[in-house]
Amino acid sequence: MTSAQNISPLDQARILSEALPHMQQYDEETIVIKYGGHAMGAEETAKAFARDIVLLEQTAINPVVVHGGGPQIATMLKRLGIQSEFAAGLRITDAATIEIVEMVLAGSVNKQLVGYINEAGGKAVGLSGKDGNMVKASKTSRTMVDPDSNIEKAIDLGFVGDPDKVDLTLLNQLIGYELIPVLAPLATSHDGHTLNVNADTFAGAVAGALKAKRLLLLTDVPGVLDKSKKLIPELSVKDARKLIADGTISGGMIPKVETCIYALEQGVQGVVIIDGKMQHAVLLELFTNQGTGTLIHK
Numbered sequence: 247m248t249s250a251q252n253i254s255p256l257d258q259a260r261i262l263s264e265a266l267p268h269m270q271q272y273d274e275e276t277i278v279i280k281y282g283g284h285a286m287g288a289e290e291t292a293k294a295f296a297r298d299i300v301l302l303e304q305t306a307i308n309p310v311v312v313h314g315g316g317p318q319i320a321t322m323l324k325r326l327g328i329q330s331e332f333a334a335g336l337r338i339t340d341a342a343t344i345e346i347v348e349m350v351l352a353g354s355v356n357k358q359l360v361g362y363i364n365e366a367g368g369k370a371v372g373l374s375g376k377d378g379n380m381v382k383a384s385k386t387s388r389t390m391v392d393p394d395s396n397i398e399k400a401i402d403l404g405f406v407g408d409p410d411k412v413d414l415t416l417l418n419q420l421i422g423y424e425l426i427p428v429l430a431p432l433a434t435s436h437d438g439h440t441l442n443v444n445a446d447t448f449a450g451a452v453a454g455a456l457k458a459k460r461l462l463l464l465t466d467v468p469g470v471l472d473k474s475k476k477l478i479p480e481l482s483v484k485d486a487r488k489l490i491a492d493g494t495i496s497g498g499m500i501p502k503v504e505t506c507i508y509a510l511e512q513g514v515q516g517v518v519i520i521d522g523k524m525q526h527a528v529l530l531e532l533f534t535n536q537g538t539g540t541l542i543h544k
């Protein structure tokens with residue numbers, strides 16, 4: 247890795263100077279950043295991410311962080327001997343599982359990230375979508391074609407939700423007051439149950455409601471990859487839909503790309519999927535001229 251010592255002082259100054267128009271572009275704007283559970287696995291990278299978030303806040307950008315935690319939930323469920331399955335990329339969440347999901351997402355994962363941001367000098371506030379009645383959701387309904395009978399069947403995902411209303415009262419008390427919201431993807435159903443929401447979907451709903459300037463989805467791959475595993479730097483909504491239909495985009499990448507499409511429809515201007523395992527991916531994406539991952543556009 248090239249350290250700052252290997253770069254001449256003039257080049258260091260040029261890199262900093264290159265950031266100026268980007269900082270001006272995002273001045274006072276809200277940027278939603280989704281940090282995936284896989285990406286936050288390595289402590290050093292997670293701490294570098296936290297530093298980047300504080301740097302954004304320091305440059306008069308309003309970052310809102312949404313985190314995942316799929317692998318962390320899986321580890322805890324395994325430790326407790328609870329089986330877990332996915333259907334249509336979503337965790338089937340029964341009554342025992344939702345307790346663990348909430349414990350891991352709103353408890354350990356959320357507080358660890360809050361701790362890292364605060365250690366870097368920020369003022370992070372850890373919340374879930376249940377706080378302040380922020381995110382109301384309806385139980386997710388999905389269908390799947392049964393491979394034996396070839397008949398489309400409804401799948402019961404249990405306590406899994408799709409957001410249908412985001413109340414910004416609480417977030418508006420934090421944004422613009424140097425406080426950095428760090429959100430766990432949980433919501434309340436209309437009859438008061440806790441629902442597990444895919445973190446990408448949750449981030450899209452929050453970015454759309456906030457009319458965020460940008461949405462960054464940090465994952466564990468360089469972006470959307472084509473059939474030969476090469477990075478696709480730019481993807482139109484039309485082509486993204488084709489790649490989902492032909493199976494090039496599958497699994498966890500489906501809710502990510504669908505979130506990007508939803509956010510664009512809601513007026514979010516720049517929507518990207520980037521590699522969160524790369525240190526300072528957020529700074530590179532926002533403050534330099536080179537985009538790193540996949541930009542999804544209309």
Ligand SMILES: Nc1ncnc2c1ncn2[C@@H]1O[C@H](COP(=O)(O)OP(=O)(O)O)[C@@H](O)[C@H]1O
Nearest residue numbers: 282283284465466469470471494495496498499
């Ligand atoms: N076309 C594709 N390009 C990139 N990744 C893909 C693609 N199709 C499926 N994937 C899978 O999607 C995964 C990212 O989704 P997910 O595991 O849910 O990440 P996260 O924890 O960051 O939300 C990748 O690791 C990869 O296995």
Ligand SMILES: CC(=O)N[C@@H](CCC(=O)OP(=O)(O)O)C(=O)O
Nearest residue numbers: 282283314315316336337444445
């Ligand atoms: C319904 C559903 O599948 N919820 C996810 C929530 C966490 C998540 O999305 O985490 P990543 O971003 O790390 O994948 C789950 O239970 O794993």
